[in-house]
Amino acid sequence: MSAERQLHAGDPTPMINDPSETDVPWRLPSHRKVGMVSLILTESALFTIFVVAYVFYIGKSLNPPYPADVLEFPLFGTIALLSSSFTILAAELMLKKMNRFGFLLWWGITILLGAYFVYFTGAEWWHLIYEKNLTISTNVFGSTFYSLVGLHLSHVLIGLLLLSTVWILTLLGKIPRDHTEHVEMISWYWHFVDVIWIVVLTVVYIISVRAT
């Protein structure tokens, strides 16, 4: 068979039939995992710039309040958010065992912990805005603080939206059995949001408080 003949479309294209390689199974990475890793990479780049801006402006505010005056270590919020990374692991374990009730329970606890974090941050902001007079336009500390913590908070909210969607769909029995990887990707995102919080916590509530 001539080459030209084989080139016509619709023809199955038998490239080269060398048996040594055709038997080797052809494995490719999961597109969900690569996609989520890429998303996490791009989000990390976004956070990096806001963290750099925050660090760059430590001690550059011309007027009070300064971080040391107003910031309190967000102990309960942190405990809630960090432990949600473990409860989501428990939920995933239940998912692997196909234990629907266990999954709903742990996944639900994760949502509650995340929601508590949002509530905690909201209360903190209310305190800062109305009692300490720190707004985004007060000084560069205010601008960088609200933008960095707010960017993180927006990611927590997006995470909560995803988590709740999965929880409700599971309750309604709308998630097919072979969609465990979809659910797992959401937990990856949630872990990422947690890791970012550790960075924000260190930079905002430890380093900048010590430095001013």
Add this chain to the structure above:
Amino acid sequence: MSDTIIDPNFKAPPPERVGEEAGSLTRVIQGLVFTVDHKKLGLMYIGSGLLFFVVAGIMATLMRVQLFLPGNTFLEPDVFNRFFTMHGTAMVFLVGMPIIFGFANFLIPLMIGARDMAFPRLNAFGFWVFFFSGLLLFFSYLGAPGLYAAGSAPDVGWFAYSPLTAKAFSRGHSTDYWTLSLLMGGIGSIATAINIVVTIFCLRCKGMTLGRMPLFVWLFLVVGFLVIIAMPPLSACQIMLLLDRYLGAKFFDTQAGGSAVLWQHFFWIFGHPEVYILILPGFAIASEVIPVFSRKPIFGYPIMVAASVMIAFISLGVWAHHMFSVGMTSLGNTFFAISTMIIAIPTGIKIFNWLGTMYGGKIRFDLPMLFCLGFLFQFLIAGLTGVMLSVAPFDWQLTDSYFVVAHFHYVLIGGLLYTIFAGIYYWYPKAIGKMLSPKLGHWHFWLFTVGFHMTFFPQHISGFLGMPRRIFTYEADRGWEIWNQISTIGVFIQAPGILFFVGNLIYSYFKGKKAGDDPWDAWTLEWSTTSPPPEYNFAKLPEVKSRRPLWDLKHPEDPDWKFE
């Protein structure tokens, strides 16, 4: 018909309404809006990129007319400011980016033997977000004056240095349109880049190991990563600018302890990798065209891959060479000068590898190859002036002068646009099924090349003579007239070249010679299917055993895989 349930109340559906039969405008628009096919989206990217190219090109032409004579009053100064801002922004974000994404979209699935991109709907999302971000930018001409009646289109330059963008200096909404448009475009670009990376990792056909991918695909993998890492800083600065303008934040407010230089750093952390995001696809096209038209496999494939990855890494650490005149520490200046010189090494390696590919080859001077030769020659000049500008004291002399304008137009036109033309002449037969007319193409090439050098080479000299960029006019006794006049005349030689090109695209669509599946006797998988490819690309997914699967197919007695 026989299995229809007989229903006495059944009425035949009304005949199709006027304008809804196949081929009508409504159907065509529906086809474009609803499609998630990577080939259609790719062509839509390239088509809308070319549309914005013509608009931004007309702006450039008008600016050159203004600069033809000293003290000219053809354009008002504020109109001129808007033109250079819109020209720059549009050429980078609405021409360069969509056209390279168009090539990626159309070709990557075909080259790796896949049926579509990994996330087809995300792909459509990316296109439409880009397209509307472009419309948003141009809508500023109508929408931006707002209640202030101040300013229409953005006039702060394409890198929008602070504090020009502060509320006090940029009233009205022109800067907001610029910011929102770039923020939106950034989201679309990141979506598309993630799609490209995932497609390349996860949809390769059997046997297409990373080491066997065409260099085109490799380079787009690198571009995808660069977009993923470098685009968010741009989005971050746009968010900060919006916060400054609307919520009174102090990021770039120097009176409140903010820093205008921080904007420059953040912008160029995006801005320099962006240059490589734009030029690496140019390298990608050259790396496909040059071997095919030299009738030799690419010289030094692994080195080419390594050099691309090196360029990507180093490009993340050279941004402040745009800022030598801002007053950094000498340590900073030295670091960025050296990193900039180092990035010339992998780029030089690539040029030598292309030359090595041609050396001893049986070169066919078809149009794609002609444009690639132009690219090699012009990109070399661009690279040399780039190394000159990396020397910080030299840059202090020539920063913000026409020398810089000449340098980056040699990069983006002489480098990128020439390879885009090469790519269009090379793959148009695949996409449309017709050959582009070589006669019109030669007119295009020669007019455009002569015009290009006439326009931009003299700008090196006017830069040396001290002419700053972005001035709307100049005085008569500076010795700049003759160089500006040659430059403007050059534009009027380039413009008919572009007309020949656009005319060729349209003419060949209707009257072009039928292309056949493999008109160039090429070696990568996209030539193994029909032209244009069917919606599913391949009836049976191919299997490859080497870097040149079609060579193996055409030369079963001497396949590549015996030597790899």
